[in-house]
Every structure is written in structure tokens, then in C-alpha cells.
Amino acid sequence: MPETARRPENRYGNRPTMKDVAARAGVGLKTVSRVVNGEPGVTPDTERRVQEAIDALGFRRNDSARVLRKGSTASIGLVLEDLADPFYGPLSRAVEEVARAHGALLINGSSAEDPDREQELVLALCARRVDGLVVIPAGDDHRYLEPEIKAGVATVFVDRPAGKIDADVVLSDSYGGARDGVTHLISHGHRRIGFIGDMPRIHTAAERLRGYRAAMEDAGIPVEDSWMSLGVTDPVRVRRAAEEMLTGPSPVTAIFTGNNRVTVTVVRVLAEQPRQIALVGFDDIELADLLRPGVTVVAQDAATLGRTAAERLFRQLDGTLIAPERIELPTRLITRGSGELPPSD
Amino acid sequence: MPETARRPENRYGNRPTMKDVAARAGVGLKTVSRVVNGEPGVTPDTERRVQEAIDALGFRRNDSARVLRKGSTASIGLVLEDLADPFYGPLSRAVEEVARAHGALLINGSSAEDPDREQELVLALCARRVDGLVVIPAGDDHRYLEPEIKAGVATVFVDRPAGKIDADVVLSDSYGGARDGVTHLISHGHRRIGFIGDMPRIHTAAERLRGYRAAMEDAGIPVEDSWMSLGVTDPVRVRRAAEEMLTGPSPVTAIFTGNNRVTVTVVRVLAEQPRQIALVGFDDIELADLLRPGVTVVAQDAATLGRTAAERLFRQLDGTLIAPERIELPTRLITRGSGELPPSD
DNA sequence: CTCGCACATGACAACGTTGTCCAGGCTCTA
DNA sequence: TAGAGCCTGGACAACGTTGTCATGTGCGAG
Numbered sequence: 001m002p003e004t005a006r007r008p009e010n011r012y013g014n015r016p017t018m019k020d021v022a023a024r025a026g027v028g029l030k031t032v033s034r035v036v037n038g039e040p041g042v043t044p045d046t047e048r049r050v051q052e053a054i055d056a057l058g059f060r061r062n063d064s065a066r067v068l069r070k071g072s073t074a075s076i077g078l079v080l081e082d083l084a085d086p087f088y089g090p091l092s093r094a095v096e097e098v099a100r101a102h103g104a105l106l107i108n109g110s111s112a113e114d115p116d117r118e119q120e121l122v123l124a125l126c127a128r129r130v131d132g133l134v135v136i137p138a139g140d141d142h143r144y145l146e147p148e149i150k151a152g153v154a155t156v157f158v159d160r161p162a163g164k165i166d167a168d169v170v171l172s173d174s175y176g177g178a179r180d181g182v183t184h185l186i187s188h189g190h191r192r193i194g195f196i197g198d199m200p201r202i203h204t205a206a207e208r209l210r211g212y213r214a215a216m217e218d219a220g221i222p223v224e225d226s227w228m229s230l231g232v233t234d235p236v237r238v239r240r241a242a243e244e245m246l247t248g249p250s251p252v253t254a255i256f257t258g259n260n261r262v263t264v265t266v267v268r269v270l271a272e273q274p275r276q277i278a279l280v281g282f283d284d285i286e287l288a289d290l291l292r293p294g295v296t297v298v299a300q301d302a303a304t305l306g307r308t309a310a311e312r313l314f315r316q317l318d319g320t321l322i323a324p325e326r327i328e329l330p331t332r333l334i335t336r337g338s339g340e341l342p343p344s345d
Numbered sequence: 346m347p348e349t350a351r352r353p354e355n356r357y358g359n360r361p362t363m364k365d366v367a368a369r370a371g372v373g374l375k376t377v378s379r380v381v382n383g384e385p386g387v388t389p390d391t392e393r394r395v396q397e398a399i400d401a402l403g404f405r406r407n408d409s410a411r412v413l414r415k416g417s418t419a420s421i422g423l424v425l426e427d428l429a430d431p432f433y434g435p436l437s438r439a440v441e442e443v444a445r446a447h448g449a450l451l452i453n454g455s456s457a458e459d460p461d462r463e464q465e466l467v468l469a470l471c472a473r474r475v476d477g478l479v480v481i482p483a484g485d486d487h488r489y490l491e492p493e494i495k496a497g498v499a500t501v502f503v504d505r506p507a508g509k510i511d512a513d514v515v516l517s518d519s520y521g522g523a524r525d526g527v528t529h530l531i532s533h534g535h536r537r538i539g540f541i542g543d544m545p546r547i548h549t550a551a552e553r554l555r556g557y558r559a560a561m562e563d564a565g566i567p568v569e570d571s572w573m574s575l576g577v578t579d580p581v582r583v584r585r586a587a588e589e590m591l592t593g594p595s596p597v598t599a600i601f602t603g604n605n606r607v608t609v610t611v612v613r614v615l616a617e618q619p620r621q622i623a624l625v626g627f628d629d630i631e632l633a634d635l636l637r638p639g640v641t642v643v644a645q646d647a648a649t650l651g652r653t654a655a656e657r658l659f660r661q662l663d664g665t666l667i668a669p670e671r672i673e674l675p676t677r678l679i680t681r682g683s684g685e686l687p688p689s690d
Numbered sequence: 691c692t693c694g695c696a697c698a699t700g701a702c703a704a705c706g707t708t709g710t711c712c713a714g715g716c717t718c719t720a
Numbered sequence: 721t722a723g724a725g726c727c728t729g730g731a732c733a734a735c736g737t738t739g740t741c742a743t744g745t746g747c748g749a750g
Binding site: 367372373374375376379386387388391410412413414415416 | 697698699700701702704705706707
């Protein structure tokens with residue numbers, strides 16, 4: 001039996017192919033293809049016969065083969081830090097909506113803030129020949145993407161800029177937002193203001209820190225080291241950092257927090273304090289308006305971030321876009337009470 | 346020129362193939378394949394030559410072709426209601442983690458609670474020949490999936506059961522959870538208790554309503570129609586529904602809410618009321634512990650839901666699993682204050 | 691020295707689809 | 721009635737990879 005088995009034991013059983021449909025309908029292979037794709041040049045009668053065969057066999061076109069033949073996968077990849085983070089939900093959804101409008105599916109993965117995992121994911125997506133990539137970078141060196149981009153994979157970075165390559169970037173004005181937030185605290189009489197943020201190797205964290213420093217400098221306030229806590233996001237350490245700022249030799253009367261997770265923890269800590277401490281947080285958080293006091297935040301619009309990036313991606317694919325660009329979206333200060341508390345000493 | 350162009354104008358430019366690598370390395374096509382896949386039977390020297398050619402050309406294996414040949418796509422689909430809903434973030438992430446552990450990518454889409462869109466998405470995923478599907482159903486008839494399941498697409502439904510087909514289901518004990526929550530209110534002296542939930546055509550909503558009714562009946566309390574509001578989730582209508590219950594002829598002293606979105610809105614409404622109204626909500630919400638009073642909830646574990654479903658999916662693929670099963674995960678009552686308020690009249 | 695064996699390598703078909711091209715049958719017109 | 725032109729349908733190659741099998745080479749044992 002020199003002939004190889006007609007059908008290997010695939011995971012997806014033995015699904016009917018166009019050939020099977022053609023045989024059953026008594027027509028040629030290509031005619032089935034025409035019917036399936038709604039191409040012209042098929043008599044209504046033939047079409048009906050083919051359609052019957054399709055229904056009878058439960059045929060469904062194998063897009064893998066189609067992709068191989070056509071070259072475009074009609075899918076885009078989204079690599080973000082953590083799907084479970086409430087900040088990325090709306091962003092992800094916005095990207096999906098745009099993809100859907102362009103008839104593309106969305107493949108997404110979480111990098112868990114690990115550059116290696118980011119690269120692994122991105123390259124896996126490239127191997128699948130996604131048409132484009134929306135990446136929220138974890139690493140700071142994306143030269144590994146150069147051959148891919150050159151090969152035609154549309155790429156847009158979101159939330160943070162790409163490292164060491166020239167690419168489209170869509171981000172919020174972290175620097176300006178943080179400066180506004182801290183200036184807001186200063187305008188309410190605060191001078192000893194703490195900052196708790198993520199590792200400065202993360203671009204947004206560094207920018208927000210820069211905004212904090214700028215606001216303080218504009219007001220002529222020298223910043224003490226003990227007021228700043230960097231690279232701290234897990235609840236236990238944020239708690240300790242906040243408590244130290246509040247009880248140190250030069251205790252702060254207000255805190256600016258660098259992202260939603262830090263803000264949530266600090267809200268908890270402040271709720272336990274005997275005296276009232278002002279707070280402004282970067283990123284909006286749900287129910288912030290219902291707390292007493294309400295939490296004043298510098299809000300960024302995650303959905304717009306995602307939508308803008310995805311639309312830019314598809315414009316790259318259209319060929320409408322030429323040069324990479326950096327788009328910065330403004331933030332919005334939402335006052336709810338916590339940022340308007342006066343200094344308590 | 347009867348010969349067709351060697352390379353059509355693909356979206357992804359002209360990427361090098363194994364053939365190109367083979368030519369450059371001066372070896373056969375199959376040898377390149379062996380190197381790329383780490384198969385044995387290649388001299389170190391040959392391997393080095395091939396590897397050099399790969400690096401020089403920036404070759405990356407085309408997984409579309411691989412998929413076509415091998416039959417398995419190493420990817421699974423997740424269809425949920427809305428990626429942006431904080432309840433689905435952790436679920437989605439959990440599914441992704443399990444997929445990752447099995448070397449699979451995750452393709453996901455939002456049905457927006459629209460049965461047609463759900464079907465469209467699911468079938469698109471099937472056409473891509475995903476190995477399996479995790480579906481949070483929007484519709485209540487999934488017979489359209491029968492040919493797919495028969496063809497070998499592993500399928501697990503989450504959060505709500507499949508309609509009219511026999512399939513694996515993983516869900517929370519909505520009935521028991523709701524009954525516990527309402528019983529909790531009754532045990533704190535409430536008799537006029539309101540219920541605000543989603544459309545009863547959604548299984549979880551119906552089950553929670555059933556739990557509410559059961560708890561009331563167990564306590565011998567006849568339920569008045571004006572205490573129940575069904576099919577209402579958007580903030581404006583939830584607000585109106587809540588206000589009507591509070592001011593009607595037989596005003597409620599406590600409210601049980603059927604999901605996180607409803608809970609959030611009701612919390613807002615209750616914060617405006619002159620008298621204190623007790624509240625227990627289904628689904629935990631972030632910062633619920635920081636509100637005054639804290640929000641008592643019936644919590645379900647979205648991550649465990651997702652993880653359980655995904656693990657079951659891969660056990661289907663292993664062939665370890667035979668018969669479809671229905672797995673019900675317990676809920677947990679978390680008391681924080683709002684559910685322990687006494688009746689205010 | 692030779693036979694056989696292990697091992698490295700490559701030729702070839704196949705996966706299921708789509709693009710190209712050609713054949714046959716029909717209608718329409720001169 | 722013959723030729724031109726259109727419409728329908730099918731044969732075939734190609735997409736880039738992997739599985740099967742055949743070939744060639746070198747080496748050790750008898």
C-alpha cells in the first residue's frame with residue numbers, strides 16, 4: 001500500500017472539503033468555490049445544487065487554506081499587559097470594534113509586563129501572519145520587529161512608545177496630566193506632596209514622575225527623596241510606602257498616585273488615617289465618585305486610545321499612511337473632593 | 346508569458362520561505378524544515394549554515410501553511426459578552442493563561458449580548474479551525490454548533506448553559522447564591538425586598554430571580570409585582586426602577602441586585618436616599634469595601650470560572666473527556682455592611 | 691574486503707483553497 | 721447557416737509547510 005492515507009488523523013476530524021461538496025453536487029471544484037464566495041457566473045440552478053450539498057455535508061470553508069492562498073489573514077493581534085486590568089478592558093474592546101468593522105478578528109495576549117513574553121507573543125502572532133499588531137509594550141527594545149514591519153506587518157504602539165524603532169505611537173499625555181494633577185494639589189495649599197508610581201523604566205511611569213517634578217519645580221518646592229516611591233505597585237509595598245510618607249520626618253499632606261492600582265490601595269490606606277490627606281490619582285477608577293471624599297483623578301480615555309490606534313493600523317493597511325507618527329491624547333482632571341482637601345497640619 | 350507571477354501582491358510583502366532559505370544555505374527544503382522544528386538528523390555543520398541563512402533573510406515560519414498541513418491551529422476562541430465588562434477581564438485572562446500553558450493562542454470576540462453576532466463570531470472561529478471554543482452564550486439555541494462539535498471542535502460553555510444541545514457547561518450557582526443573598530436580608534429583618542435584574546431570557550438572570558423567589562417563599566413572604574424589575578440594566582432605567590420601588594405603595598426596605606452593573610447604579614441611587622436601604626448585590630465590585638456602608642455581595646469567582654472551562658476544553662482535546670458535564674461553582678456571600686442594615690421603617 | 695546498517699539528506703506529494711485559463715454550448719446577427 | 725461573442729463550468733497550478741520514502745555516504749563487524 002504505497003499510497004499515503006488520504007486523511008491524516010487531524011484534531012478536527014474529517015471535515016468535508018470543497019472537493020467533497022463538488023462530488024456530491026456533481027459539479028467542479030471551482031464552481032463550489034464560486035458559490036461559497038458569492039462570485040458571479042453560476043446558474044441559479046447549479047447554485048442551488050451546490051448549496052444543498054453544502055448544507056447536507058455541513059461544509060464550512062477552511063480559512064487556513066484560504067489564508068495561505070490569499071496572503072491576508074483578516075486578523076490583527078493585540079498584545080497588552082494584562083487583560084484583567086480594568087484599564088485594558090475598554091481599550092481592548094475598542095480595538096475589537098474597529099477590527100470588526102474591517103472584517104478582522106482579534107487575537108490577543110497578555111505580556112504580564114515581561115519583555116521576553118511580549119516578544120514571544122508578538123513573534124507568534126507574526127508567524128500566524130496577522131495583518132497588523134497593536135502593542136502595549138512591556139520591553140524597551142523593539143528592534144526585533146524590524147524585519148516584520150519591513151515585511152509589511154502594520155504596527156501601532158499604544159500607551160507607551162516603541163523602543164529603538166520608528167513606529168506609530170498613540171498615548172496619553174502622562175507628563176501633562178501628572179503636572180496638572182500635582183499643580184491642582186499645590187493650588188489647594190499643599191507643599192509636601194508624595195508620589196507613588198511604577199518603575200521608571202516604564203515610560204508612562206517616568207513621564208508621570210517627570211510631571212510631578214515639573215509641577216513642584218514650577219511652584220518652587222524642593223522635592224524630598226522620602227516623598228517619592230518608585231517601582232512599587234503591589235498592595236503590600238504600596239501600603240508601606242504610603243504609611244512611611246505619612247509618618248516620616250517631613251510628612252506629606254497630599255499624595256499623587258501614578259496609576260489605578262496604586263490609587264486603589266492608597267485610598268484604602270488613607271481611609272484608615274486619623275487626619276485627612278489629599279489625593280489625586282492617575283487613571284479613573286470605578287465608583288470613585290461614591291467614596292467619601294470622592295477621588296479626584298487625572299482620567300485618560302482608554303477606549304479612545306484603543307480606537308485611535310486600531311484606526312491608524314487599518315489606515316496603514318490601506319496604504320493611506322506613510323510616515324510613523326506620535327499621537328498624544330489629552331487627559332482630563334476630574335475633581336471629586338479628595339484632591340480639594342486642604343493640608344491638614 | 347503564460348507563466349503566472351511567482352508571488353502575488355500579498356498584504357505581507359514577499360517574505361522569504363523555506364525554499365529561499367534552502368537555496369541560500371545550499372541544502373534541501375526538508376532540511377530547513379528540520380532545523381526550524383528542531384527535528385533530529387541534521388549535522389551541526391548543516392544546522393549552522395541553515396541557521397545563518399534564516400537569520401540573514403529574516404525568515405519566520407508561516408504558520409498558516411503549517412496549520413493547513415497539520416490540521417491543528419493551536420488556538421482557541423473565546424466569545425464573551427463584552428471584553429470591557431470588569432467581570433469578563435479576569436475570566437478572559439484565566440482562559441488565556443490555560444491556553445498559553447498548552448501552547449495555544451487566544452482569539453476573542455464580544456457578542457454584545459446579540460445572538461446573531463454570537464453565531465457569526467463562533468462560525469468565523471470555526472472557519473479558522475480553532476481547536477476549541479469557550480463560549481459565554483448570548484443566544485439560547487446553539488444547534489448551529491452541532492456539525493462543528495461533531496467535526497471535533499472542543500466546546501465549553503461558561504457562565505450560562507448552552508441552548509438545545511448537549512455540551513460542557515461551567516457556571517456559578519446563581520440560584521443558590523441569590524437565595525443566600527436574599528435570605529441574608531430576610532434574616533436581618535427585611536420583608537419587603539426588591540429585585541432588579543436582567544432579562545429572564547438570560548439564564549443567570551432567570552436563576553437569580555428564581556433564587557429570590559425561593560428565599561421569599563421559604564420565609565413565607567408573598568412577593569409583590571412592584572418589587573421586581575426585570576430586563577433592566579442601563580443606568581437610567583435601573584435608577585427609575587429603584588426609585589419606584591422605594592416610593593411605591595408598598596416601599597421596599599432592601600434591594601437585591603442581579604449583577605455588577607445594576608449594583609453600581611443602585612449604590613448611587615441609595616446614596617441619595619434620606620433613609621438607609623439595605624442592599625445585597627450579585628457579583629463583587631471593586632472598592633465595594635470602601636463605600637459607607639460597604640456593599641455586601643454574593644461573589645462569584647470569574648477567574649476560576651474561566652480556568653475551569655479552559656482546562657476542561659483541553660481535556661476534551663486530549664481525549665481524556667467523554668461525556669459533557671455541568672459544573673456548578675459555589676458563590677460566596679461577603680458581608681460588608683449594606684446587607685446588614687436593618688429595615689428603616 | 692565486503693556486507694550491512696545507521697544516519698544525513700532530499701524529492702515528492704499532500705493539506706484545501708483560489709486564480710488563470712481554456713473548452714464547450716448557447717444566442718445573436720449578418 | 722456560419723461565425724462571433726458570451727456565459728457557464730472545469731482542469732490545473734500555486735500558496736508554504738510537513739510526512740513519507742528513497743538515496744547516498746561512511747563506518748564497523750565479520
